[in-house]
Amino acid sequence: MIGLGYTLPALLSVCAVLAWEFAYLRTGLLTKPGYWISVAIVLGFQVPVDGWLTKLDAPIVLYSPEHVSGLRFPWDIPVEDFLYCFSLITAVLLLWERLRRPADGVVS
Template sequence: MEKSLYLLLDIFSFLIPFLYSFERKHLYFIQYWKPYFTAIFIVGLCFVAWDVFFTIHGVWGFNSTYLIGVEFLHLPIEEWVFFLLIPYASNFIHYALLYFFPKPKLSAKTSFYISLILFVSSACIAFTNTDKIYTLCSFGLFAVVMLLQLCFRFKTFQRYILSFIIILLPFLLVNSWLTGSFTEAPVVYYNNAENLGLRVGTIPVEDFFYCFSMLYTSVLLFEYFKAKLHFRKA
């Protein structure tokens, strides 16, 4: 069981959202499997490349105690599975909330100012920590995402930023498990010389910005592919 811990966290995080995707009376989310998995796959490839680079250069690593022992391109198979299953489960929460509670959303003006504040603050953190590669990359990428939001004013942001607050709840649980809150040693360990050293519990603060960038970009891509699909059907 101990050797399967990371893999079990991946599977159980994914299982309930995936099963509910087949529920026909309400959301029936599985109907969008093709554009959804396409978006996740494209974004996932970019983050996998980042992950491989960081693993090779010792920015973070994986504890073999909690891994089944299968590895590809310096990453355990559990990490590959993570980039497929966790975004599916996380963003399913957004679409379930959107379906059952469609009204709550930020105004366009409020969204603009929030994205502006987030862009300026994250860009400043990135540029003042160029010696810390995880800080530079996580906050730098987040700043780019916020800059794109400022330029294109994606309406999805008005609701997604609220959904992300709820998504953070399972994120905190799973990531706390991975970073050692409930185990003798962390499943994923970090080189603190490459990050700010600030943690929420056992989770490096950079992880929150890394997570948002990965999830939000996959939602934007999904919305684009879904719109193209509806256009073809029409």
């Protein structure tokens, strides 16, 4: 069963960000190599830090089992953490991309 406390909101956050891009913003950011390089850089820092914080043998951050899926990869990192990371990083970059150019039809 999907954990309602953390898993479901994490999944919904990904859906919301993607819907925001495809239905409203239409920045094309997800097709740009620079975006995926940025995601890889973030993951390069997230994995060791999140892995250290959530390692099962000596966790600093604890997750209530009924609120998560139980899927962990790599180094005991809950997959929900990656979903939230994707949503947050993507939302910020989409907003940045949208704000750096004028809206369609607006003359500055």
